[in-house]
Amino acid sequence: xxxxxxxxxxxxxxxxxxxxTGGVNKVNPSSERRQPxxxxxxxxxxxxxxxxxxxxxxxxIRTAINKRICELRHQ
Numbered sequence: 001x002x003x004x005x006x007x008x009x010x011x012x013x014x015x016x017x018x019x020x021t022g023g024v025n026k027v028n029p030s031s032e033r034r035q036p037x038x039x040x041x042x043x044x045x046x047x048x049x050x051x052x053x054x055x056x057x058x059x060x061i062r063t064a065i066n067k068r069i070c071e072l073r074h075q
Contacts, residue, residue: 003068
């Protein structure tokens, strides 16, 4: 659910230039710093997933979001 909502809340262009929390690119630290995703949208996404799937854990959702962003970059 988080992966689908992610593409509804953020454009692909924004996702390609961002990561979950912002920061240095771990693969290439000398490259441009990635921007964090909008914290209000991210919070709403996390809350929606937890509300719909009460057993979901926030760290697992965040991992799924990061993986989806990485997949977009490598397509």
